[in-house]
Amino acid sequence: xxxxxxxxxxxxxxxxxxxxxxxxxxxxxxxxxxxxxxxxxxxxxxxxxxxxxxxxxxxxxxxxxxxxxxxxxxxxxxxxxxxxxxxxxxxxxxxxxxxxxxxxxxxxxxxxxxxxxxxxxxxxxxxxxxxxxxxxxxxxxxxxxxxxxxxxxxxxxxxxxxxxxxxxxxxxxxxxxxxxxxxxxxxxxxxxxxxxxxxxxxxxxxxxxxxxxxxxxxxxxxxxxxxxxxxxxxxxxxxxxxxxxxxxxxxxxxxxxxxxxxxxxxxxxxxxxxxxx
Ligand SMILES: NC(=O)c1ccc[n+]([C@@H]2O[C@H](COP(=O)([O-])OP(=O)(O)OC[C@H]3O[C@@H](n4cnc5c(N)ncnc54)[C@H](OP(=O)(O)O)[C@@H]3O)[C@@H](O)[C@H]2O)c1
Numbered sequence: 001x002x003x004x005x006x007x008x009x010x011x012x013x014x015x016x017x018x019x020x021x022x023x024x025x026x027x028x029x030x031x032x033x034x035x036x037x038x039x040x041x042x043x044x045x046x047x048x049x050x051x052x053x054x055x056x057x058x059x060x061x062x063x064x065x066x067x068x069x070x071x072x073x074x075x076x077x078x079x080x081x082x083x084x085x086x087x088x089x090x091x092x093x094x095x096x097x098x099x100x101x102x103x104x105x106x107x108x109x110x111x112x113x114x115x116x117x118x119x120x121x122x123x124x125x126x127x128x129x130x131x132x133x134x135x136x137x138x139x140x141x142x143x144x145x146x147x148x149x150x151x152x153x154x155x156x157x158x159x160x161x162x163x164x165x166x167x168x169x170x171x172x173x174x175x176x177x178x179x180x181x182x183x184x185x186x187x188x189x190x191x192x193x194x195x196x197x198x199x200x201x202x203x204x205x206x207x208x209x210x211x212x213x214x215x216x217x218x219x220x221x222x223x224x225x226x227x228x229x230x231x232x233x234x235x236x237x238x239x240x241x242x243x244x245x246x247x248x249x250x251x252x253x254x255x256x257x258x259x260x261x262x263x264x265x266x267x268x269x270x271x272x273x274x275x276x277x
Pocket of ligand 1: 019048141163191195215244
């Protein structure tokens with residue numbers, strides 16, 4: 001599996017699987033666990049989750065899926081903003097570790113900005129890192145201004161990544177934010193890379209996919225993977241979807257494909273509010 005580099009030089013897999021909406025229904029649990037395990041069998045090495053997903057349910061599914069193979073996986077989880085206080089982060093992280101059945105999280109993110117001062121959250125993240133409970137920390141849903149503020153905080157520059165909505169149809173982050181992250185060698189983790197599934201039926205992506213023997217969803221993910229430092233984390237429960245995602249690394253889009261995509265989904269010409277779901 002291709003990797004990207006975190007600011008400290010550590011590798012992070014360049015493609016992962018998301019888990020939003022997993023762990024919400026006991027009836028779906030076995031299929032969700034099987035989907036993640038299938039992804040790992042096929043070479044996926046990164047799983048993204050959060051304490052919010054299924055109120056801990058998704059972390060439990062991930063914990064079962066990675067049982068016996070923890071060392072193969074780069075694990076991302078996220079803390080709720082209302083748990084982002086000095087003490088709140090420490091307690092939330094312990095709960096996540098327990099649900100995940102592990103002694104460490106590779107990358108722990110603040111899910112979005114809340115009312116707790118950033119300095120407090122950073123202090124807790126740094127402490128967890130010193131204790132080895134997390135290996136790196138980062139943020140999610142931070143726009144250009146949030147990032148600038150974060151970087152001005154003591155130890156704010158230790159932030160390893162920002163996870164934001166980024167897809168062929170939602171390109172606002174290309175205006176300044178991508179550059180800011182790249183200048184600090186921080187990967188951009190792209191959530192909703194298939195627009196929640198909607199891009200799977202896009203006519204242009206379908207047409208481009210046909211030329212490569214690929215699907216529209218695969219084209220959407222491949223387009224993100226071609227961008228330096230961008231790590232898409234599509235979510236899939238259906239096994240055929242998981243298999244399609246695992247094959248994306250082999251898909252090479254041509255210059256002509258990229259031009260057509262730019263024509264249909266134009267890059268931003270000015271600042272746009274960050275898309276958040
Ligand atoms: N930080 C944040 O605030 C934030 C917000 C949103 C999401 N996220 C993370 O990002 C992950 C991805 O985002 P998302 O789950 O919202 O949306 P997404 O990955 O863009 O889309 C998921 C949908 O696409 C379908 N799909 C997957 N692979 C496909 C394929 N090869 N062909 C056709 N359809 C396919 C899935 O179907 P099946 O499930 O039926 O297979 C599912 O319905 C989340 O799971 C979560 O981990 C983070």
